[in-house]
Amino acid sequence: MRIMLQLLQKNKNMKTLKSLCGTSLLMVLFIFSFGCSGKLASYSEEGRDASIFPDYNGVTFPPNIAPANFMIRENADKFRVYIHLQGKDRISINSGKGKVIIPGRKWKKLLQECRGNDLFTEVYAKKNGKWFKYNTIINHVANENIDNYLVYRLIEPGFETWSKMGIYQRCLENYSEKPVMVNDMSDGNCMNCHAFCLNNSNIMMFHMRAQHGGTIIYRNNKLEKVNTKTSSTISAGVYPSWHPGGSIIAFSVNNIVQMFHSAPGRKIDVIDTLSDVVIYDTDTKKISTCNALSTKENLETFPSWSPDGKYLYYCSARAIPLEKYDQVRYDLLKIAFDPVSKQFGSVDTVVSASKKKLSVSFPRVSPDGKYLLFCMSDYGNFSIWHQESDLYMKNLKTGEITKPDINSGQSESYHTWSSSGRWIVFSSRRLDGLFTRPFIAYFDTSGKACKPFILPQKDPSFYNTFIKSYNVPELVTSEIKLNPRILSGLTDDKIIPAAFEK
Amino acid sequence: MINHRKLAFWFTTAIFFLAYFAFFLLFNGYHLIFQEQTQLFLFDKSYFASFLLKPGGISSYTGAFIMQFCQNPIAAAFIVTVAGFLIFLILASILRHYGINGIIWPIVPVILFASLQCHQLYSISTTIGFLISTLFFIIYISVKNNRYRYLAGSVGCSMLCLITGGFGLLAFTLCIIHELLFSGNRSRYIAVIVYIMLAILVPILSSRLLYYVKGEGIWMSLIPLHLKKSLEPFVFAILLYIPLLIALSGFRDKFSMKVSLSEWNWKTVLSGLIVISSLSFYTFHYVYDVKAEALLKIDHYVQKGDWKKALDYSFAYPGTNQLVLYYGNMAMYKTGQMGDKMFHLPQSGTHGLWLEWKRNEITPFFGGELFYQLGYISEASRWAFESMVAMGENPRSLKRLVITSMVTGDTSLARHYINILDETLFYSKWANHYKNLLSHPELLIHDNEIMEKRHFNLYTDVFADITSKDIGLMQLLQDHPDNRMAFEYYMAQVLLNKDIDNFAANISKLRELGYSRIPVQYEEAMLVYMKHTGKNIVPAGYTISRETLSRLSGYLEILNTYGSDRRKSSQMLFREYGGTYWFYLNFVNLPDENNASASAKK
Incomplete structure (x- = not known):
C-alpha cells in the first residue's frame, strides 16, 4: 500500500491518472444506470399478480395525486419495476427489499401525460439469478383532479382515553402533512367535528372540548369561539353541516352514551339517548330549530345540506329505551328550507331503512345534487364501530339505491365528496378491522364508483404500524390558512354565547 | 512514580461509583425496569421524526434508545452508573479548568441526578441533555481563539436549545459566566450580549417556526419539574450548581478571596464526606421511595409469571397499598391459596380485588392484568389499548394486544401490533414467534396460553360496567x-x-x-x-x-x-x-x- 502511494506521489502524470480514474468511474456509473433502467433481456412469465401493498392494482388515480409508493410482498433477491404509459418513456425503479419508491417529479410528469389513459406497472423479481415477470398492473388516470387537500383528525381509536390528537391537513399532491390544531397547544383537550362550507378551506369550524370548550368558527378571515350550548338545547353543537350560503351551520345536539361489548366481534356502541337538530346563524349568533327537527319521540341527527341549500337531510329514529339499543334504526329524511326566511317546510322520507331492519347515518349529497351517499348498518348511528356498515348511494333523480363496489367486510363510514363530484374519500377499517384509513375512489359521470385506493404515503409500510385513525376525512380545494399557533391564541379567548331563538 | 493524590482520587471515585451501582441495583432496579416498560424504542424513521416536534428531541430520542436496554436490574443499574460516571468526568474536567480540583465538587451533581433518577417518572433523557450541554461547554472553553470561540458559542448553544431543550440555556449561562469572569478579551461584552439575545430569541423563534409548544415548554423542555414538589430543589440545584461554582471561582481569582476549592487535605476530605453522606442520607431517606420500589418489584414478578415471589413480596410490603393488595390477591389465586389465606392480606372491601376504572396513565396499565388472567378478553384488550393511548406505545400493552387479538381471532389486528414490536431490538423475537403462529394457525393448538383464553371467551354479549362496581x-x-x-x-x-x-x-x-x-x-x-x-x-x-x-x-x-x-x-x-x-x-x-x-x- 505504502509502495503504491509512493508510486502515485512520484508519478508526474498524476493529473492524467486522475482523469482516467474519473472517466472510468463515470463509465461504470453510466453502464450501471443503463443496466438498471434498460429493458430486461430475458425473463419468464410468473403468470400471476404480484402481491403488493397497498393494493394499487386496477384503481383510478387522480392526475394530481402523490406517488403511489408500494411494497412488493414476494420472496426474491431483488425487484425491478417499470411504470409507463403505453408506448412511452417509463419510470424504472430498482428495489432490494421490495419497497418501491417512485420519484416525485417523474411520477407527476407521467400522470399528466397519462390523463384519461391507462397507466402500466410492470413488476419483475429476480430469484436464483433469473428474472420473473408478474402480470402487468393496469391502473387508470382520470381526467379530473382531486381537491388538493384532505383534512382529518388523527387520534387513536380508543375507548375513553385520548392523549395526543390533532386536526391535520395533507396535501394530496405530495406527502406534506401540516397540523391545523394539535392538543399539545390546548392543554391536551379533545377536539373534533371539523367541517367546511362546500370544500372551501376559508369557511370552516371545529369543536374544542373540556377546559377550552367551544366551537371555533373561521369565516371571512375572522376567528371566533362560540358556546353553542343553550338552556333550551340538549347539548352544545355536535355533528355539523355548513349551509352552502356560508352563514348557517346545522348541528345535531345529542346526549351520547358509550358502552363496551364483552363478546368478540363488537367493541363499542355509541348511542344517543336524546337527539335533536338545530341551526346556528353565524351572523346573528342565534340558534333555532323547528318542531320536526326536535321531537321528543324521535332522535334526529346527522344534518346535511343539499348543495342548493334548499333541503336539510337528516337521520331520524324512534326513541326507545336504552336497553333496546340494538333496535334503534334511523331513516333518512329531508326537510325543506327557505334560505331567505330561514324557515323550515315539510318533511319527506328519503330512505326508509328501518323497515328493512337497517339504519342510516352520514348522508352527503354530491355537489351536482344528483347522488346521495350514506352509510347503512344493522342498527344505531355510530357506523365506524359497526363492522357491517357499508356505503350506499341513492340516485336522487331515479330514486334507485345501489351499493357501490367500494365496500369491504369491515366498516366503511365517514365520506366526503370532492368539489367536482368526481372523487370521494371515505373512512374504512378494511386493513385490520380497527384503525380507520382514508380511501379514495373515482365516481364517473354515470354514478359508477371505481375501485378505491388508500391515501398514498411516502413510506409504503406506513399503515402497517401507524396506530392513529384518520377521522372525518374532508376534501378542501386549498390549504387552510390556520395553524396551531394561531388557533392556540383562541384557547383563552372570551367565548361568545349563542342565544336560543324560539 | 505513583501520584498518590491521583490514586486517592480514582480510588475514591471507584468506591463511590461501586456504591452508586449497588444502590441502583439493590434499591432502585425495579424503578428502571418499570420505565423500560412504559416506552418502546422503534427503529423507524417516523418514530425518530416524532421526537423532533419538541425542543430537546434528540436528547429524548437518545434517552429512549438507552432505556430500552434496561431489561433487568443489573443492566439498568449499569446504565445509570455509566451516566453518573460521565457526569462526574465531564464536570470534573470543567471544574479542573477553573482550578477546582476536589473530588467532592463533581460528585454533588451526580448525587442530585441519582435523587431524580429514583423517581419512576424521571427520564434519562434529562441526563443526556445535561451531558450534551456540559460536554459542549468543555469544547467551548478549550477553544483559545476568541473569534472561533464566540462563533462556537453562538452556533453551539443555539443548537443545544434544539437538541437539549432547557439545557441549552444552561450552556448559554456557562458561556456567559466564562466570558465575563475568565476572558480578558475586549469584545467579550459584545459576545455576552449576543449570547443573551440568542438565549432569548432561539427558544422563542423555534417555538414560532419549528415546534408547536407554548408556555413552559418553550424554555423548560426536558427540565423535570413535573416529578414531585419535593424534587424541585434538586432540579434547580442541578441547573445552578456548576454556574455558581464557576462564578465563585471567578470571583475568588478576581478579588483574591480566600476560598479553598481545591486542596486535598483532611479538611476537604472531611467536609466532602459530610456533604456526600448528608446528600446520600437525604436522598435515601426523603426522596427515595422504598414503597414504590417494592410495588414495582411485585409488578415485575407478576409480569414474569413468578406468582410465588409476587405473593411473598406482597406480604413483605411495608404498609397497605391498593395495587399491592390487588397483585397480592391475584398471586394468592395463582398459587392456589386464595380460599385458604386471602384474609391474611389486609383486605377491606373489594377495592383490592380489582382497580376502579380511571382515565389516567396508571390505572389501565396495571388494572388490565386481572381481566386477562380471568379470561375476560374484551376488557383485557380495552384496558391494554387505553393504557397504550394514555402512556404511549409500550411493550406490555402491545404484547397484551397481540395475544388478545389472537384469542379473539382478529389476526389482521394482531399482525398490526406485531409489526410494531417487530421494529424493536428486544421484542422482535417475541413478535416473530407470534408472526409465525399467524402464518401457521395449525400451530396455535400448542400455545397453551392462547388456547386457554380462547376456551374462556365470552359468548354472551353484555356491556362492561364502567363504574367498576361489578366486573362481570x-x-x-x-x-x-x-x-x-x-x-x-x-x-x-x-x-x-x-x-x-x-x-x-x-x-x-x-x-x-x-x-x-x-x-x-x-x-x-x-x-x-x-x-x-x-x-x-x-x-x-x-x-x-x-x-x-x-x-x-x-x-x-x-x-x-x-x-x-x-x-x-x-x-x-x-x-x-x-x-x-x-x-x-x-x-x-x-x-x-x-x-x-x-x-x-x-
Whole structure:
C-alpha cells in the first residue's frame, strides 16, 4: 500500500491518472444506470399478480395525486419495476427489499401525460439469478383532479382515553402533512367535528372540548369561539353541516352514551339517548330549530345540506329505551328550507331503512345534487364501530339505491365528496378491522364508483404500524390558512354565547 | 512514580461509583425496569421524526434508545452508573479548568441526578441533555481563539436549545459566566450580549417556526419539574450548581478571596464526606421511595409469571397499598391459596380485588392484568389499548394486544401490533414467534396460553360496567362454569362485601370445579352462615375440618371473654385470628361503612 502511494506521489502524470480514474468511474456509473433502467433481456412469465401493498392494482388515480409508493410482498433477491404509459418513456425503479419508491417529479410528469389513459406497472423479481415477470398492473388516470387537500383528525381509536390528537391537513399532491390544531397547544383537550362550507378551506369550524370548550368558527378571515350550548338545547353543537350560503351551520345536539361489548366481534356502541337538530346563524349568533327537527319521540341527527341549500337531510329514529339499543334504526329524511326566511317546510322520507331492519347515518349529497351517499348498518348511528356498515348511494333523480363496489367486510363510514363530484374519500377499517384509513375512489359521470385506493404515503409500510385513525376525512380545494399557533391564541379567548331563538 | 493524590482520587471515585451501582441495583432496579416498560424504542424513521416536534428531541430520542436496554436490574443499574460516571468526568474536567480540583465538587451533581433518577417518572433523557450541554461547554472553553470561540458559542448553544431543550440555556449561562469572569478579551461584552439575545430569541423563534409548544415548554423542555414538589430543589440545584461554582471561582481569582476549592487535605476530605453522606442520607431517606420500589418489584414478578415471589413480596410490603393488595390477591389465586389465606392480606372491601376504572396513565396499565388472567378478553384488550393511548406505545400493552387479538381471532389486528414490536431490538423475537403462529394457525393448538383464553371467551354479549362496581364475574361463570378463577374472585367479592347469602348460594359449585376439600376461609364463612340460619350448606361429599371447628371455638372464647369491649377483643383476637374471615366480618369496616360512620359523625 505504502509502495503504491509512493508510486502515485512520484508519478508526474498524476493529473492524467486522475482523469482516467474519473472517466472510468463515470463509465461504470453510466453502464450501471443503463443496466438498471434498460429493458430486461430475458425473463419468464410468473403468470400471476404480484402481491403488493397497498393494493394499487386496477384503481383510478387522480392526475394530481402523490406517488403511489408500494411494497412488493414476494420472496426474491431483488425487484425491478417499470411504470409507463403505453408506448412511452417509463419510470424504472430498482428495489432490494421490495419497497418501491417512485420519484416525485417523474411520477407527476407521467400522470399528466397519462390523463384519461391507462397507466402500466410492470413488476419483475429476480430469484436464483433469473428474472420473473408478474402480470402487468393496469391502473387508470382520470381526467379530473382531486381537491388538493384532505383534512382529518388523527387520534387513536380508543375507548375513553385520548392523549395526543390533532386536526391535520395533507396535501394530496405530495406527502406534506401540516397540523391545523394539535392538543399539545390546548392543554391536551379533545377536539373534533371539523367541517367546511362546500370544500372551501376559508369557511370552516371545529369543536374544542373540556377546559377550552367551544366551537371555533373561521369565516371571512375572522376567528371566533362560540358556546353553542343553550338552556333550551340538549347539548352544545355536535355533528355539523355548513349551509352552502356560508352563514348557517346545522348541528345535531345529542346526549351520547358509550358502552363496551364483552363478546368478540363488537367493541363499542355509541348511542344517543336524546337527539335533536338545530341551526346556528353565524351572523346573528342565534340558534333555532323547528318542531320536526326536535321531537321528543324521535332522535334526529346527522344534518346535511343539499348543495342548493334548499333541503336539510337528516337521520331520524324512534326513541326507545336504552336497553333496546340494538333496535334503534334511523331513516333518512329531508326537510325543506327557505334560505331567505330561514324557515323550515315539510318533511319527506328519503330512505326508509328501518323497515328493512337497517339504519342510516352520514348522508352527503354530491355537489351536482344528483347522488346521495350514506352509510347503512344493522342498527344505531355510530357506523365506524359497526363492522357491517357499508356505503350506499341513492340516485336522487331515479330514486334507485345501489351499493357501490367500494365496500369491504369491515366498516366503511365517514365520506366526503370532492368539489367536482368526481372523487370521494371515505373512512374504512378494511386493513385490520380497527384503525380507520382514508380511501379514495373515482365516481364517473354515470354514478359508477371505481375501485378505491388508500391515501398514498411516502413510506409504503406506513399503515402497517401507524396506530392513529384518520377521522372525518374532508376534501378542501386549498390549504387552510390556520395553524396551531394561531388557533392556540383562541384557547383563552372570551367565548361568545349563542342565544336560543324560539 | 505513583501520584498518590491521583490514586486517592480514582480510588475514591471507584468506591463511590461501586456504591452508586449497588444502590441502583439493590434499591432502585425495579424503578428502571418499570420505565423500560412504559416506552418502546422503534427503529423507524417516523418514530425518530416524532421526537423532533419538541425542543430537546434528540436528547429524548437518545434517552429512549438507552432505556430500552434496561431489561433487568443489573443492566439498568449499569446504565445509570455509566451516566453518573460521565457526569462526574465531564464536570470534573470543567471544574479542573477553573482550578477546582476536589473530588467532592463533581460528585454533588451526580448525587442530585441519582435523587431524580429514583423517581419512576424521571427520564434519562434529562441526563443526556445535561451531558450534551456540559460536554459542549468543555469544547467551548478549550477553544483559545476568541473569534472561533464566540462563533462556537453562538452556533453551539443555539443548537443545544434544539437538541437539549432547557439545557441549552444552561450552556448559554456557562458561556456567559466564562466570558465575563475568565476572558480578558475586549469584545467579550459584545459576545455576552449576543449570547443573551440568542438565549432569548432561539427558544422563542423555534417555538414560532419549528415546534408547536407554548408556555413552559418553550424554555423548560426536558427540565423535570413535573416529578414531585419535593424534587424541585434538586432540579434547580442541578441547573445552578456548576454556574455558581464557576462564578465563585471567578470571583475568588478576581478579588483574591480566600476560598479553598481545591486542596486535598483532611479538611476537604472531611467536609466532602459530610456533604456526600448528608446528600446520600437525604436522598435515601426523603426522596427515595422504598414503597414504590417494592410495588414495582411485585409488578415485575407478576409480569414474569413468578406468582410465588409476587405473593411473598406482597406480604413483605411495608404498609397497605391498593395495587399491592390487588397483585397480592391475584398471586394468592395463582398459587392456589386464595380460599385458604386471602384474609391474611389486609383486605377491606373489594377495592383490592380489582382497580376502579380511571382515565389516567396508571390505572389501565396495571388494572388490565386481572381481566386477562380471568379470561375476560374484551376488557383485557380495552384496558391494554387505553393504557397504550394514555402512556404511549409500550411493550406490555402491545404484547397484551397481540395475544388478545389472537384469542379473539382478529389476526389482521394482531399482525398490526406485531409489526410494531417487530421494529424493536428486544421484542422482535417475541413478535416473530407470534408472526409465525399467524402464518401457521395449525400451530396455535400448542400455545397453551392462547388456547386457554380462547376456551374462556365470552359468548354472551353484555356491556362492561364502567363504574367498576361489578366486573362481570357472574357472567364469566355463567358462560364458563369451569372458570375457577372467576369463581374464586366471585366468592372473594361476596365475602369481602360480607354478602354471606350469595356466598352460600354458590358454595355448591365446589364439586363441579373439582375442589378436593373446602378451602379454609370458605369453611369459616360457611360456619357463620350455618350458625345464623341453621341451614346446612356443606356440599355432599365434603366436611368442615376439625382444625377450623377448633379454631372457631378458640375465636369465640376470646370474643366472649371481652364481650362488648370491641376494641379490646379486636386487639386480643388480631394476633391469632386476624387472618380469619370471622375477624374480617366482625372488625373490619368496609369502605362504605367507614364513609357511613364518618358522615354519621358529621
